[in-house]
Amino acid sequence: MLLQPLPEAAAERAGVQLLLLRDDLTHPELPGNKWRKLKYNLQQARQQGHTTLLTFGGAYSNHIAAVAAAGRLTGLHTVGIIRGEELATRSLNPTLAQARADGMHLHFLDRATYRRKQEPEVLEALLQELGPAYVVPEGGSNAWALPGCAELVTELRTRQSFDYLCVACGTGGTLAGLATGLQGTEQAEGFAALKGADFLRTDINHLHQHSTGRLYPNWHLHTAYHGGGYARLTPELRQFLTDFHQRHGILLDPIYTGKMLLGVLDLLAQGYFRRGSTVVAVHTGGLQAWAGFGGAPG
Template identity: 50%
Template sequence: MTPPTSPNPLPHPRLPSPVEPVDDDRFHRHGVRLLLKRDDLIHPDLPGNKWRKLAPNLAATTAAGHRTLLTFGGAYSNHLRATAAAGRLLGLGTIGVVRGQELAERPLNASLARCVADGMRLHFVDRATYREKRDPATLARILRAVAPPDGPPETPYVVPEGGSNTAAVRGCVALGHELRQAADVVGVACGTGGTLAGLAAGLAAGQRALGIPVLRGGFLGDEIRTLQEEAFGARRGDWSLDERFHCGGYGRTTPALLAFAEDFEQRHGVPIERLYVAKLLHGLLTLTEEGAFPPGTRVAAVITGTPSP
């Protein structure tokens, strides 16, 4: 089967991303071999799953003649940062709809400041509106609110929160293809589920994908099934979720998680993003220590991003 291809509108992606073995005695003592799928090295401005999900959406934006892209995210959204960077590189206007009206009255954090520096226009909405952003009437109100006060009206190309839509899911199938023959289990941190949906579809028979949600709620399984049905017509691949490692919810950490991430960096010299990647690696270590992986299992962890500024 030939891996699907997606147009790459941005220059110089490093694909396929490297797979690096990690010499970690905490895994070795259980007979488990840990590998790192270094998607964080794909592109300096759009690392990890952000490249894989945004590239097909950016191609669709330009192909349809849109000059502006609108998307959604929280105050620390890696997706917003990546979209803003992509807009700068391609000369596209970008609008970020940010969860939390109260944030409009506060100094911008480093992530949102980076978005603005890359040319993104931020539009803050209250949390109730944000929850209803998929509703056509709510989206129409948002589009009216961000319309330029003068000049010809333009409808932005809309990409959902986290970049997870049909195009993004299909773009992530290549991640699974790149890991065929390399691992028995592939772990990935999940926010909106698009990366796992595509990854699982791209793996070979006998491989399985394991998602570690970074937010609580127990709804992500339904979201992933819906994404796969929209992209492929049915559930694809062998995948499951372990919901225990979110540390209380999105954007939350614990002293133990931060200590784990710092220790991992010191052991292996790999920068560890705290809100997604640290939770993934901590989850994989916990599962290893619980005996979830038989001796001889090759476990690949997808490093989906870099530490926040």
């Protein structure tokens, strides 16, 4: 586990120690939270006798890429249900091309049906067509994802005391897992990557209730740093990512961690974090997403 100090003027003015946890370097092919969310799901799949994983995602999904790589590394077959039937007639983008190279069968679904993917009849029809499989939800967020993410807290505490743990949020599973690992001792701060993400608060509470039978008060979801919406890269965000890379030599992804760090620095400027505290921001990986934005800043 690598922790890097982030010397930022906003942190210095706020009297806060700011650190970046490089969870993107944890595994060469399964970086960051995606591996943590899959760890116990893979164990469950094996214990239930499944040889195939079936999951869902968009055309540039970090989760689709991670499940495909996990399948290759563990010997499990993988099926990816990809949002958007029109994609089936086009050349595959780098994310989907790599997923297919890793052995994933890609099944394209029209957007209207994809929105209904959690309905029992839709899922049953997919399993009838594609064969029996252990189903991992979009983004990997379910009750089995939480203990894997909670292990990050245990690992971090052996290295560093801290007061706040910040992470980007797509489906809320990582934030939910961190909150369970913290057990109320420190605060988890989540930064939603998608617009209109207030519903995630309900989803996170549901994950907590389903996983541990209780609710946790030690987390907060920030919804103002989505940058215009999921997978939107504004000129302002691109400039921030370029400047951050130049200052620290660290490349952030444009969908998740980049928005989270932008939010953390803004909250530091607002005095949100307690003076004298230590804030750890988690780099959860996802750098493959730059392929969809014309390449990463140099």
